[in-house]
Amino acid sequence: MRAWVLGDNVDTDAIAPGRYMKFGIAEIAPHCLEGVLPEFARSVKAGDVVVGGRNFGAGSSREQAPAALKHLGVAALVAESFAGLFYRNALNLGLPAVVCAEAKRIRDGDMLRVSFEHGEIVNLGTGETLKCEAIPAHLMQMVRDGGLLAHLEKRLGRSR
Amino acid sequence: MGKMPATLAQKLIARAADRGAVTPGEIVTCKVDLAMIHDSSGPRRVKPMLERLGAKVWDPSKVVVITDHYVPAYDEESRKIIRITRDWVREAGIDNFHDEQGICHVVLPERGHLKPGMFAVGGDSHSPTGGAFAAYMFGVGATEILGVLVTGEIWLKVPHTIAMEFDGAFAPGVSAKDAMLFLIGRFGLDGGQYQAVEYRGAAIRALPMQERMTLCNMAAELGAQTGLIASDEVTRDFLKLEKFELWESDPNAPLLAHHRFNGSELAPQVAAPHSPSNTRPVTEFTEVRPQLAYIGACTGAKLEDLRMAARVLKGRKSAMRLLVAPASLRDQNVARNEGTLQVLLEAGAELLPNGCGICAGYGEHLLPENMVAISSTARNFKGRMGAPSSQVYLASPYTVAATAAAGRICDPRELLR
Numbered sequence: 021m022r023a024w025v026l027g028d029n030v031d032t033d034a035i036a037p038g039r040y041m042k043f044g045i046a047e048i049a050p051h052c053l054e055g056v057l058p059e060f061a062r063s064v065k066a067g068d069v070v071v072g073g074r075n076f077g078a079g080s081s082r083e084q085a086p087a088a089l090k091h092l093g094v095a096a097l098v099a100e101s102f103a104g105l106f107y108r109n110a111l112n113l114g115l116p117a118v119v120c121a122e123a124k125r126i127r128d129g130d131m132l133r134v135s136f137e138h139g140e141i142v143n144l145g146t147g148e149t150l151k152c153e154a155i156p157a158h159l160m161q162m163v164r165d166g167g168l169l170a171h172l173e174k175r176l177g178r179s180r
Numbered sequence: 181m182g183k184m185p186a187t188l189a190q191k192l193i194a195r196a197a198d199r200g201a202v203t204p205g206e207i208v209t210c211k212v213d214l215a216m217i218h219d220s221s222g223p224r225r226v227k228p229m230l231e232r233l234g235a236k237v238w239d240p241s242k243v244v245v246i247t248d249h250y251v252p253a254y255d256e257e258s259r260k261i262i263r264i265t266r267d268w269v270r271e272a273g274i275d276n277f278h279d280e281q282g283i284c285h286v287v288l289p290e291r292g293h294l295k296p297g298m299f300a301v302g303g304d305s306h307s308p309t310g311g312a313f314a315a316y317m318f319g320v321g322a323t324e325i326l327g328v329l330v331t332g333e334i335w336l337k338v339p340h341t342i343a344m345e346f347d348g349a350f351a352p353g354v355s356a357k358d359a360m361l362f363l364i365g366r367f368g369l370d371g372g373q374y375q376a377v378e379y380r381g382a383a384i385r386a387l388p389m390q391e392r393m394t395l396c397n398m399a400a401e402l403g404a405q406t407g408l409i410a411s412d413e414v415t416r417d418f419l420k421l422e423k424f425e426l427w428e429s430d431p432n433a434p435l436l437a438h439h440r441f442n443g444s445e446l447a448p449q450v451a452a453p454h455s456p457s458n459t460r461p462v463t464e465f466t467e468v469r470p471q472l473a474y475i476g477a478c479t480g481a482k483l484e485d486l487r488m489a490a491r492v493l494k495g496r497k498s499a500m501r502l503l504v505a506p507a508s509l510r511d512q513n514v515a516r517n518e519g520t521l522q523v524l525l526e527a528g529a530e531l532l533p534n535g536c537g538i539c540a541g542y543g544e545h546l547l548p549e550n551m552v553a554i555s556s557t558a559r560n561f562k563g564r565m566g567a568p569s570s571q572v573y574l575a576s577p578y579t580v581a582a583t584a585a586a587g588r589i590c591d592p593r594e595l596l597r
Binding site: 029031033034037038039041042043055074075078079080081082083101103104105107108109112113156158167168169172173176 | 207220221225229232233234235250255257258261303304305307318319320321322323324326327330331335368369370374403405455457540541542546559561562563564566568
């Protein structure tokens with residue numbers, strides 16, 4: 021998993037610009053982060069990890085922000101901290117978001133292995149292990165189910 | 181032994197979670213009294229998900245739908261979004277539908293949907309606006325709104341409370357927007373730590389309801405889950421409630437932090453491009469010459485905001501293009517009847533529709549390349565209001581109006597003397 025490293029306070033207007041919001045996610049995703057990392061949407065590969073600093077995902081409630089990252093194949097988000105609304109949105113879409121106080125030790129292009137169960141990130145290049153906060157149990161179950169919609173589908177199916 | 185002292189946030193959540201008391205940090209499930217959605221994050225997103233689940237809305241009487249992002253529709257996509265919204269409201273049996281009446285956060289209390297003590301969610305990040313009415317209200321995304329529409333419930337981590345107290349009284353020409361830009365500049369976009377921010381003090385108590393809404397609205401830019409203000413006679417009078425319910429924090433309730441400021445010393449603030457936290461006093465920006473002044477959005481174009489702008493612009497002409505998009509149709513009508521709107525029009529203002537418009541990057545008036553603008557809205561992130569090369573300065577309606585009149589960023593206190 022290649023790390024794409026961004027700075028502090030990356031906002032939802034940068035991740036999913038408002039002027040494309042009237043379109044579906046397939047049209048929005050190519051513009052993901054275009055003002056910050058113009059090559060990102062073209063170059064990101066399935067399984068890559070996006071690493072932010074403080075307050076990743078500040079701003080809007082637009083779910084298209086984590087949805088665009090997921091659509092491009094991003095497998096996980098790592099940040100020193102997330103904006104609360106964005107954090108909920110990411111997990112609701114089944115995109116794991118991991119809080120890691122030492123996220124700034126990760127360099128752009130590093131290869132990472134992120135383990136949600138153990139709450140740790142291994143930097144495959146340096147061999148370094150970074151501790152992160154575990155995703156709360158009730159949310160991890162939802163992420164494993166594939167997000168809130170799939171989780172509800174399972175729950176409602178069972179109660180029928 | 182008596183009950184442990186609790187914050188307003190704890191009391192509101194305990195009621196909604198059907199618990200005697202809740203502790204900050206614990207995860208609880210709350211029953212939702214009201215769910216608000218708009219045309220962008222609402223029906224076009226939740227309808228297909230409801231169909232996939234074969235589920236219905238848990239209680240249509242508790243859902244409010246408001247069109248504000250794509251109104252008036254201006255192209256094929258926006259027409260489709262509005263059509264889906266109108267059709268779904270009918271199918272789902274939702275009576276609380278306000279179509280092209282203004283921005284959801286302003287229309288919701290204006291039409292009497294909010295009351296002190298409620299627990300509410302909104303499909304929009306500025307939903308903390310409802311906290312001004314001593315209701316717990318916060319924003320969520322479309323899938324989470326779907327969860328609420330199906331179950332009538334939502335989880336949250338009980339927040340700690342950060343008290344922001346302003347003593348004294350704001351000077352003429354200084355407003356709630358200045359207080360928020362000041363706080364965001366001081367504490368940063370994550371200063372609220374996704375906890376509850378509660379505004380207190382004599383300067384806050386003296387504010388009219390819509391100014392209080394501005395404080396709670398921008399709790400979003402402060403990174404709080406919600407902003408709260410205890411209920412009082414101002415709340416009661418605005419909502420025209422017969423029975424007044426007092427919802428407030430207990431005197432000794434534990435706080436994560438308690439910040440005290442002298443409201444009398446607060447100067448008008450301006451946030452430079454490209455962050456609301458990029459704030460300094462207006463006097464440091466007087467060399468900047470914007471080409472456009474914008475008075476709009478839930479943050480900055482309510483009736484009180486229009487009145488502020490009119491106080492400055494009375495008998496003056498705008499030296500630049502001045503766009504005014506009143507936040508609700510009702511506010512616009514009151515402004516017209518009392519003469520406020522005429523003052524703005526005589527100053528040269530162009531009137532835009534009652535919706536989110538440029539603030540959310542929608543509509544036909546987006547900022548062109550390299551445009552420098554001053555705006556009464558809440559966010560100036562790069563490219564939000566148009567071209568990525570455009571530059572947006574955020575300020576109060578007083579300061580935006582003073583800037584329009586002066587042709588450069590201007591301290592409104594100079595023109596109000």
